[in-house]
Amino acid sequence: MAETATAAPALAAGTRQESLASRQRRRWRLIIALRLAVLIVTIGGWELGVRAGWLDPFFFGQPSGIVDKLIDWIQNGTAIGPLWKQVWVTIYEAGAGFLIGAVMGVLCGIVLGRNQLLADVFSIYIKIANSIPRVVLGSIFIVALGLGSPSKIALAVVMVFFVVFANAFQGVREADKNLIANARILGASNWQVTRAVVLPSALSWILASLHVSFGFALIGAIVGEFLGAREGMGLLIATAQGSFDSNGVFAAMIVIAVVALIAEWILMLIEDRLLTWRPEASHND
């Protein structure tokens, strides 16, 4: 390409640009091919390993068996009822816990972030509460709230609250002092400063925490179901575990992963909608 550049600079610049675009396209195709290769090698190796007798399907399952299991669940339902029902119950519990926990976290984060006295008084208790392994609370919730959805929602709320709270609090604290001063001089009351400056600047922190915390809500709901429930994906896994059905455990895992990915995608759409004012920043995927 160096030769053409010296021969005809204008033309060369054109082709170089074109080749840059096509090189990028080629690189993208290569990445997709490599990704597929990794998937095929992993799953294929697993399947082959089982067929060749190196891996015991009793412990490690088998990809074809997992697919059969999924098809079976979809067509005939699971041991504890139709699959969609289990998925829905878990989504409902995780979703409700996520919403309640996120709203509580944002509210507490803003109130404590804006009020130094409250922050000083409560910070120690929040630190203590945060250091408790919260999954253990699941047992208490099941004793207190029973085997139904409320105990799972409560566990999901506890899992979500602290993450969102910590981020909202930090986001409020990090709000630009100049912007706050500017708003005050322009005539904003305390409440107006909170609404017009603090909340928008904390928003990117809060949204970042929502990505992580939906995963936590899902964990809360599933662990809760694991500890004791009448329906849900957690119970489905526990049942599969009880009958030494590793394919069933893996199949349930895949279903949960799909739910988590869809939720992540929805959250990304919401984030894009809410943060349109930001410069087109790092969108890696």
Next chain:
Amino acid sequence: MSANSPSAVELKNVARRFVTPSGDVLSALEDFDLSIAPGEFCAVVGPTGCGKSTTLGLIAGLAQPQGGSVTLFDAPVTGVDRRVGFVFQQDAVFPWRDVLGNVMAGPLFRGVPRAKAEAEARDWIARVGLKGFEAHHPHQLSGGMRKRVALAQTFINKPQVLLMDEPFSALDVQTRELMQEELLQLWAQAGSAVLFVTHDLDEAILLADRVAVLTTRPARVKSVHTIDLPRPRNVATLRYDERFIAIARRISDDLREEVLRARAEH
């Protein structure tokens, strides 16, 4: 400064001290006296970090002095005052609002009905030359354009006292000159008293009626120089005027002494 009309801004024996993280008391201002007449353009120059911004914070009501008095039109400053406008050194426009939303923020905060606030904002946007950019967000604008937004945002509130904290220091030389010109025009129409803090002596002389030179920390007013250059001033050509050069030479000796002293102390 006639005796019968009150000063727009008056600082008397003002002291402002900070406690540093290591527990020492740091004195930013000590025995600070300055008064600005209504409609007067006063510039303050001094060594870096001498307490210029602190002064503005006290007048704006963002901070309280430990000693002395700060008054606006003879009334002590107790908090943020509605007659005061402030243009910050850094970008202080709201990044999540578009230009229109930024300019109409002040009137909306102050309870002006939305339709009226929007009409006023559109008028001010046109006056600072940003017509057509109403729906742009700050990150889509250049530094100079963001400063115009900040000016419109401040002037729409019709401040009687305008505080400016090195507002143009982040701009390139050409843009700065344009903004200085623009500011003088806006000020001529608005008639606010201006306290303009800068470390750029040329800028101070080009813009102001009086230039106050501050000492190194703790800051006091070292000397006040009246700039009797006629108005309207042409910022682009005035700096080559002999009278300008004579004034600049006189004040810069004064200023250099303090800058050198500040350097020796650090």
